[in-house]
Amino acid sequence: MIKKWRWSMMVLLGLLVFSIITVIKPVPVAAAETNxxxxxxxxxxxxxxxxxxxxxxxxxxxxxxxxxxxxxxxxxxxxxxxxxxxxxxxxxxxxxxxxxxxxxxxxxxxxxxxxxxxxxxxxxxxxxxxxxxxxxxxxxxxxxxxxxxxxxxxxxxxxxxxxxxxxxxxxxxxxxxxxxxxxxxxxxxxxxxxxxxxxxxxxxxxxxxxxxxxxxxFGQTQQYQPLLTFTDVSPYANLKVLDQLSEYCYKRKIPFAISTTTVADNTDLQAFAQFTAFLRRIEKRNGVIFVQAPVIGGATQSDGQRLSEMFTSYLVSFSRYQVYPVGISAPGYWNQDQVLRRNSLAKANHWLLLPNTDVTYLKQDNKSQVANQSFMAVSAASLTTIQNQSQIKFNVPTAVTVLVPSSMKKIHIVEREISGLGFQWFNFAQSKTSTEIKSGTTTVNYRQGKYYVNGSEEPITMSDQAHTKESVQPKTKVLFKSFFKTQGQIIGVFFGIVFIVLLIFILIGRRIYRNMFKR
Amino acid sequence: MNNWIKNKGRLVTRYVSPATVALVLAAIISGILLFVPPIHGLADNGDFYRAILSNGIYRLPSSHSQFLDYVITKFGIFKYFNENNTVVMSSQSLFVRFALLLNKLFYSRSVFDLRFMGAVYYVFFLGAVYLLAKSLTYPFRKISSYVIAVLVVVIFADSSFTLYFNSFFGESEMLIATMYAFAAIMLLVKKCYKRRWPALLLFFVSTILMITSKQQNAPLALSYTVIAIGLFFLSHVKVQKIMVAIGIAGILASGVLTYLAINSDFNNINMFQSFTHGVLVETQDPSKKIKQQGLDEEFALMRSQNYYAKQFDAVKPTGKLVQKRLLSKMNIVWITKYYLKNQRQFMNLMDLAAKDMMVTQVKAVGDYTRGAGHRAGAQTKYFVLYSSYVGAFFPGKFAFICLLVVGFITVYAVGAYVDFRQHRYQGILRFCLVLGCMTVVVFVPIISVIGDGDADLAKHLFMAPLSLDLVFILFISDILNHTLWHTKREGEQHD
Structure with missing residues (x-):
């Protein structure tokens, strides 16, 4: 009986020791083949x-x-x-x-x-x-x-x-x-x-x-050509400077991109036609356009739908003027926010991630996602202090960014900066990648220098000038407009006469009143 | 039976003046609105920080949004050093600090209850109602006098005005101060009190408080100077004229100081909104128009953009780009020149202002507290009879307002002329009062549109409907008192 008891005690002790060892010594965590x-x-x-x-x-x-x-x-x-x-x-x-x-x-x-x-x-x-x-x-x-x-x-x-x-x-x-x-x-x-x-x-x-x-x-050995990208572009930037820069690049056969914000409203104005005329010229000069995320004001996490609608509006209004973005650009934190990412970046398969400015999260989740290709923005100014710049190798897709100056005076500095870098720039038109932006019912693709909207090819045929005809709204003919106008004038004259008559009456009445006391 | 009613009526009129009736009615009606739970007020549209932070009050943390939807009743009080500088110089601080003092004495040293703010304004407001009713009905105690008193309550104790009391908006002070200033002049016209100096002092103090309460009131110094000019006819004593001159200098100085206190940030906000909500609206396509005046036409795309974006925007107006390429090129001269070239657009904007003018209830923010059983941003319907009807039926044409102004000025000019011929100052003083108020009615919409476009128009116009209401009740009282064409009462001797 005692022997049996001892045996059972030993088994129990053995189990206890085993369990303690297994608890104290964790099983090595094997890494998965994920990204x-x-x-x-x-x-x-x-x-x-x-x-x-x-x-x-x-x-x-x-x-x-x-x-x-x-x-x-x-x-x-x-x-x-x-x-x-x-x-x-x-x-x-x-x-x-x-x-x-x-x-x-x-x-x-x-x-x-x-x-x-x-x-x-x-x-x-x-x-x-x-x-x-x-x-x-x-x-x-x-x-x-x-x-x-x-x-x-x-x-x-x-x-x-x-x-x-x-x-x-x-x-x-x-x-x-x-x-x-x-x-x-x-x-x-x-x-x-x-x-x-x-x-x-x-x-x-x-x-x-x-x-x-x-x-x-991480075992990635590929090297990339940098993408020359002009940033700080918006409808309110000095577009003439941008135009001159794009011409400079075109003449020197430098492929480039721009990252521009746009508007979701007022796209029927002549000003929008003017803005898109500049963008079309960029497309014709072998430039590609990244549509940049808007700045955040008082938005909250419930405004995701509005953001999504804005991107749809961007695509539709741009398409009307034959401007076709190839990707979406945004500050890096947009990829760390569930609402911002889902309603903007997720619509494109090519991203351009800019350094953070004015960080405003709507629903921060810190779980970044990936696209087919994401360009990491690095300012050109930060590379100019490196000796032997032409030897620089880029190990990730990189966008070398240049700020568009606000005046013509500084344009030569920027041109010198670009020529000084001496990189072999990335050319979207010659790459095998196919870009896609999809928002609402509009899908825009770019493959080997050609644009496709909802599957059909769209050549850039519109002139470089702003299309004023499209922006001018047809004049609505108001029924009886001339009648009301005449009526208004008649009433005006009538009130004028009444006023004069009243004044005369007041004067006459006053005289009669005074005369009553004089007698 | 008839005799019995007459006797009782006489007894009532003997002991209860029309002004007392107005006071009691206003106290009950406004008291219920402001202090009986669930209390009413105005939610924060984002402007409260200007009035609270520099005065030692802050917004308590909350999981809910504290803007626009619901009235927040509890705020925190800074315990230690307050590092917040004064955002804007305003006499409103006096009222906020007084409310804070009462709160600390009777309630808490760490939590501020909005009702103390409401109580401070409430007490001052009742005084204003009493004096206004008294100045309009004196010396009568007829049925018509009580009708005037009730009308004073219906117009000025309307919830669209009194809701401001449970908030940190500067309009509460503007309402009360303007009522005091108006009543003070009318007390002098009616010779309600033997001594003139208290009414004179009341006029100058309340006018200066009103002008210094908000930056937008700085130009009103000119209108109130017009009113004060009438005081020169009050007496032939040189000393008194000098005192009036000093008072006028005080009004003008307060206007200049208030104007100078507008910092560059506020100037930028106003310029930007004046451009995006004024120059760019009420026209088919402003692109070419702004280009003709030296701006890049792309700025037309900013139409209806706010300085502080509600959700998202293409660019931040605070950024260097907009500052350099737009705001540095804009000033009041640029805007005025633009409107002179585009007069039809300006008239459209003025008509827009006219439509908004009599809608005094702030529609953009909620009137209820959270948990009071109302949806976010809900508006009260309690005692808004006057503002609702006037808001609905007032013709939305600026030309009509101008016609009305000409009408009032003409009528009171006749009274002034008659009194002038009879060597009486009352009619002249009253005419100056009406003329000053009418300049407010005409120029406030113009200044608002030039200075800030159609942004926040209803709030910016606040002084215009208030002045029009005051002249309107004066007009009614003069008709009922038979003093419209002259101020001489039956049996009264020449001065």
Whole structure:
């Protein structure tokens, strides 16, 4: 009896130990072959513009066709990083605060997919995975080199780089100190499925090298020609300047795009015909048009329908004047908002994601989606400080943006800027991609230089001048108009006579009244 | 039976003056509207922040929208240092701070109840109703006097006016101050009190308060100067004339200061709305018209765009582009020149203003609190008889208003002439009052259209229907008192 009891006790104990072991030792989380990435950041640290770094990273990943879920570390729940993700990116924007979520660190440690750490506070486990040692650089101004390109970086008071890396480590870009005994450190480091970037910048060579590291980490090796894009275009911009710039590009056989806002109302006015005449000229000069998302005023999440209707109106009114957009452009945060994305970006398969300005969310979900192709906007000005610009390689579809100046005086500066870049620009007309925008019952396609509306080809035949005839509304003939006009004049004359007669009566009456007392 | 009624009537008229009747009726009617739950008021259209933030009151966080739909009754009171600068200089602050003081004394130091604001205005309003009724009926206690008193209540205690009290809109102060100013002059005309200086002081103080309550009232300093000029006929004593001159200087100075206090942001907002809601509307296609006056015709696409977009817009008017390419080229001269060239469009806009003029109830915001059982933005139908009928039947033609103005001025000019011949100041003073009010009726729509287009037109016109109502009740009272063509009452000696 005692023996039996002992046996059962031993079995129970064994079960207990087994269950404890299984609980304590988590099963490694296998990464899935999906295109989903989890981005976990510590803080936006707006003082150091951390929110811009998050935005630029989100846009890079979108242009790589990776859907991103962005989570603040303090909001991370255990098990959120699971097998449905291809990779996880840790971003530290505020070293002093750091990333303090042990549940995330545990999940990340057991995640078997791609792992990328950006910024300071690399943990011991991460350094171990990268097989290197952390080295802190204080108070230095470094030069970033990548092949023949190089750029002087701003002064940095604290930077953590990896040292003593294994032989199989892939190194992208080098940071060189300016001391007499020039020391060199690696910028982007990839070891197997793990990678590290000591910092991320929103512009310049640092951004391009970061893109190269990230694409290489995710196994994307394709390189892209940049798309020259004129931004800040609206019906109220100096369209003559835009016209001259487009002519400049046309004469030099530079393909280009513009990102323009438009109006949903008042499209029957002559002014709209004038605006679209400028846009048609752009189409004829081998330019393509991205219709830009409107600015948000007092809209709330219930205004999604209105937004959708506005895009339909944009398409219909543009089509009337043979202006056919190839895609939709919007600030990056529009892809992080359920209502904005669903009622705008989702209508097109080609996006142009601009840096964030005036962020106003309607229903933020931080779950970005992807299109067939998304261009990440980088300002041309941010590339001009790079030496050997013509050697620059773009690892994600990139739109190099140039602001349309407000006056003719600055046009030569812009022209010099474009010629100085010397890139081989992306030509939509020669690419094999087919663009599509669908809103309401209108579908606009662009394939190899030809426009299609609801399936049928639409050549640009209208003249470059504004079509005044279309904008002039037919005069409505009002019945009895002349009768009422005459009647009005008769009444006017009648009242005039009555007024004069009354005045005469008053004067006569007054005299009679006075005379009554005089007698 | 007839005698019994007459005796009782005499007894009532002996102890209850028409002014007291007006006071009691207004107190009951407005009191029910403002203080008996569910209370009524006006919801925030986004302008409240101007009146509350700099005075230490803020909007409490809420999961619901706090704009347009429902009246919010509870606000927070800043406990510590208030970092908000004064958005606009306004005498409204005096009333808000007084209400805040009462709230802190009797209710709470951390939560502000809107009803304290309503109570402050309510008390001042009742005083205005009393003085106005008294100035129009004095010295009679006839049945017609009581009819006038009731009419005063019907017109001025109309909910379209009194709803403002439970809000932070500046119109409440404008209503009360204008009524006091009008009553003060009429008290002097009727010689209700032996001493003149209290009425004179009341006129100047309330006029200055009204002018400084809102930036848009700055030009009214000129109209009220016209009224004040009549006061020179009041006395031949040099000292008194000097005092009147000082008062007029005060009115003009307040107008100038109020105008100068308009900051560049407000100027930009007004210019933009004047362009998009004035220059670009009431015309078939303004593209070429604006091009002829030096603007890019594409700006015509901004037709009906608001400075602060309700939902979405192509560009932000606050951006550099619009500032540089549109607003920097625009000013009042540009707009005036445009309307001079396009007079038909201007007359259409004036007719639009005339249509909106007598619709005094603010339709854009709700009158009820959330949970009162009314849909969002619902309008009260309680005691709006006068405003509803006048709003519906008043001819929407500016020409009619001009005709009406000429009619009133002519009638009162006759009275002024007769009194002038008889060396009586009353008719002249009354004529100046009517003339001043009529300039308000004519020029406020013109200034509103030039200054802000048809944006918020009904609210911008507020002073015009108010002035017209005041002259209208004066006209009725003069007919009933038989003092329309002269101010001399039966048995009265020459001054």
């Amino acid at each position: 989903r990435v989890l981005l976990v950041y510590d803080s936006k640290n707006t003082v150091a513009h951390g929110e811009k770094k998050i935005d630029v990273l989100q846009r890079i990943l979108t242009s790589m066709n990776l859907s991103v879920k962005t989570v603040k570390a303090s909001n991370y729940h255990a098990g959120e990083l699971n097998a449905t993700y291809t990779g996880v990116i840790t971003m530290v924007n505020w070293r002093q605060a750091g990333l303090k979520n042990t549940q995330f660190e545990t999940d990340r440690a057991h995640f078997t997919g791609i792992k990328l750490h950006i910024g300071d506070c690399l943990t011991g486990t991460e350094a171990k995975d990268l097989q290197g040692k952390i080295k802190v650089l204080n108070e230095q101004q470094l030069i970033l080199k990548n092949g023949n390109d190089q750029q002087l970086l701003p002064f940095s008071d604290h930077l953590e780089v990896l040292d003593q890396l294994p032989v199989n480590a892939i190194k992208v870009g080098q940071l060189t100190s300016q001391q007499t005994d020039q020391k060199t450190y690696d910028y982007g480091v990839i070891v197997g499925k793990n990678a590290y970037l000591p910092y991320l910048k929103t512009r310049g060579l640092s951004l391009l090298v970061a893109e190269q590291t990230i694409t290489q980490l």
